[in-house]
Amino acid sequence: MCGIVAVYNRNGIPVHPEQIQVMTDIIAHRGPDEAGQHVDGHIGLGFRRLSILDLEHGAQPLGSNESGVWLVFNGEIYNYVELREWLQEKGHRFHTQCDTEVILRLYEETGEQCVTYLRGMFGFVIWDKNQDLLFAARDPFGIKPVYYCETSAGYMISSEVKSLLASSMIEREVDGQSFYHYLTFQYVPEPATMFKGIHKLMAGHTMTIRNGMMKMDAYYTPTFNFDESRSFSDLAEEARSVLLDSVSKHRNSDVPRGAFLSGGVDSSSLVGMLQRLEPTQTFSVGFDEPGYSELELSARTAAYLGTDHQEISINAGTYLDELPNMIWHMDEPVADPSAAGIYFVSRLASQSVKVVFSGEGADEFFGGYNIYREPMSLQWITSMPKGMRKLAGHFSDLMPEGMKGKGFLSRGSQSLQERYFGNAKIFLDQEKTFVLPKNVSHGYLPAQDITLPLYEQAVGYDDVTKMQYIDIHTWLRGNILMKADKMSMAHSLELRVPFLDTKVFEFASKIPTRYKISKQSTKLVLREAMKEFVPPDVQTRRKLGFPVPIRVWLRKEWYPWAKGLIHSATNVPWIDRNNALRMLEDHREGKYDASRKLWTLLIFIIWHQMYITRSNPF
Structure with a gap:
């Protein structure tokens, strides 16, 4: 596994080796074994290597001035032996035993279609000098990260956000819409990040920068194709x-x-x-x-x-x-x-x-996931006429927090699209006004803005498969x-x-x-x-997940720390500290379990103080 960096400047603006150096140094943990860079005018590639295959000859960036094609690659290609044999039959000569060179030769043979041949996990960038083309790709399921941003000079790509920030070419600013979604999902859904102006290359997508212009293309979309004839x-x-x-x-x-x-x-x-x-x-x-x-x-x-x-x-x-x-x-x-x-x-x-x-x-x-069994358990209520389901929802609203059956009636009264946003649903949209300060705009798109397009793509599937999708x-x-x-x-x-x-x-x-x-x-x-x-x-064991005792620790060992951290968040304008403290006290007193909501806020505070204001108290 490795760390990659790429800088593409428009209008012939030169890339300085020092910029590539600082961007790769900060992700040295991704590749402590070796470092390398290739700078060619307005293009710069950087690399940190964790040696896994062909330990002596797998240095990157890999390429040649003769062909004008250079590559930095993070990941593993599991069918590289078969691809290597096929490419050798096509007349390609190899100088290493590593899977990196297979990608390079595959690009020389098939161009941007090279990604469709690969079986593995990857994020890579190819510079094709003869076409003035920078080509990046991410594996079908998003196993390996690829981040990018546009700057006043051009574009930057890296395996980690901190590498882009280290360039000093982009401002550190919270994306408000991303924060709003984070409160629901406990992460920021792609292609956004929590940083304004920094994005993730989506899984199963490629990015091409040619003549200073960028475009995205999907090359892989996971779809379900049931075979009902099989036993x-x-x-x-x-x-x-x-x-x-x-x-x-x-x-x-x-x-x-x-x-x-x-x-x-x-x-x-x-x-x-x-x-x-x-x-x-x-x-x-x-x-x-x-x-x-x-x-x-x-x-x-x-x-x-x-x-x-x-x-x-x-x-x-x-x-x-x-x-x-x-x-x-x-x-x-x-x-x-x-x-x-x-x-x-x-x-x-x-x-x-x-x-x-x-x-x-x-x-x-x-x-x-055990939640995938929910459509079965809710079937008796979801099969009721819409009016009766709506009445059940109103009744659940009147029930006190924590009362047995409240959540069941609430979920059953809603359609799948209304109730399922994925495995985590921390704050409902209507709950976010409690944790957002009054001076923060509430004009953000709801969580369904992320999931509804996916439900439209999955319209022909049953509810369980929609949840998987x-x-x-x-x-x-x-x-x-x-x-x-x-x-x-x-x-x-x-x-x-x-x-x-x-x-x-x-x-x-x-x-x-x-x-x-x-x-x-x-x-x-x-x-x-x-x-x-x-x-x-x-x-036969039921799925347990990976339980972490934050519910217990926030009531006991962590309570003083959590209280102090919220008090210290005077420079975090996205959170109503008084309401966050009230939530902490309610959790400590056992009024209800607010641990996941609190954890979502606490993690954001630490992150904000570390990455935005750089005043983390630790």
């Missing part, structure tokens, strides 16, 4: 074959590998398959709070599978000590408490391996993969996600909903397919 056992058998192939392909590396292991079926399945192919080191994380740790389950699974296992347990103090580092590495505020789990387990794993496998994507592709385009990219990339790269660790493979999705998209979800369970086909690889108790 459950037939689908389970194919799932096993497809996943084994993906795990095998993802093993390409010239450095030691390992895997994260939780108590769930996703990571256990990956480890089970890996252990069939090679001896595997596994790593787990938990918390020093009763009821908030899966370490015992992970250890039992590791013993059953026979892995070389290590684990770490985190307490409230350790978490808080490292929180500023986590937020700095994240670039943007992402208020998912479980990001800390990846941060700490990555630190542990990085002491033994350079590459680690993880189970991201299984829930979105195979139907693993929403999550693949929002939650997976903005939350799951954001924390996976940033928290692992904070420790120079390459994280690979075999479930998030185009061949795996091509198969998973065929599975009918009745073979994904039942009233009792989730991921039905995946669980059946993985029976031979996981312990029996894991195969």
Whole structure:
């Protein structure tokens, strides 16, 4: 895994090597092994390398002055051996054994269509001098980040926002609409970021800058194509074959590998398959709070599978000590408490391996979230006439906060489009006036501005598949993969996600909903397919997520810190501090659980003081 930088100036304005240097230095954690740059007039490319393949000959930027084509690449291409053989048959000569050169030769052969041949995770930039063309691409599911911005001189691209900020070519300013969406989603949905003027290249998209003009194109769109003719056992058998192939392909590396292991079926399945192919080191994380740790389950699974296992347990103090580092590495505020789990387990794993496998994507592709069962549980109320459902909604509004059945009636009275914005829904739009100061404009677009276009694209799907579609385009990219990339790269660790493979999705998209979800369970086909690889108790275990005891800690150990942080936020004009303090007191007194709302505000305050006002109290 690596860090990339590209600067394109209009009107022949030269790029200075010092600018590339400062932009790459600040992301040295993404590639501590080597640095490089290529500056050619109004173009500059920078690179930080984490050596994984062809350790001696994989330096970047890669290219030649003779051809005029240069490349910086972050990621891994898992079908590079097959592509290399095909390109050699076409007459291309190779000078390295790395997958980077395959992309370069593929571009020389197919041009901008090169992305359609690649199986892997990637963010890359190609400079084609002869065409005065800068070409950037991001992988189909958004595993690897690519950020860009327009400046007075031209355009800049990087793997991380902090690299763009280090150039001093763009102002640090909060995007108000992004903050408004963040309060709902707990992250900023792409293509926006929390910074005004800085954007994410969307997953499955390319960006072309030619003659000073930029355009975006989509090359991959995940769609579901159910095959109702297949039997459950037939689908389970194919799932096993497809996943084994993906795990095998993802093993390409010239450095030691390992895997994260939780108590769930996703990571256990990956480890089970890996252990069939090679001896595997596994790593787990938990918390020093009763009821908030899966370490015992992970250890039992590791013993059953026979892995070389290590684990770490985190307490409230350790978490808080490292929180500023986590937020700095994240670039943007992402208020998912479980990001800390990846941060700490990555630190542990990085002491033994350079590459680690993880189970991201299984829930979105195979139907693993417990919330996906909601359409079944709400069916008796959602099937009522619209007037009766509306009446149920009014009745739920009259019920006190926390009363049993209130949430059920509220959700059942709404359509899927009205109630489901993805796996996280922190503040409803009508609740945001409570936390926004009165002098802050409330004229922002609602959360549905993000999700309604996706619902329109998914109009022909059933409700469960619509929820999957929403999550693949929002939650997976903005939350799951954001924390996976940033928290692992904070420790120079390459994280690979075999479930998030185009061949795996091509198969998973065929599975009918009745073979994904039942009233009792989730991921039905995946669980059946993985029976031979996981312990029996894991195969049937209900999804636990990754519980973090912020609810407990904000009432106890963290209360003084949280109160002091909110008091200190005099330079954060986006939050009503008095109402935030009132929410903290209500949470402490047990009136209701406000932990997720509070965490969303607290993370933003720290981020704002760190990245905008640069006055963080830590």
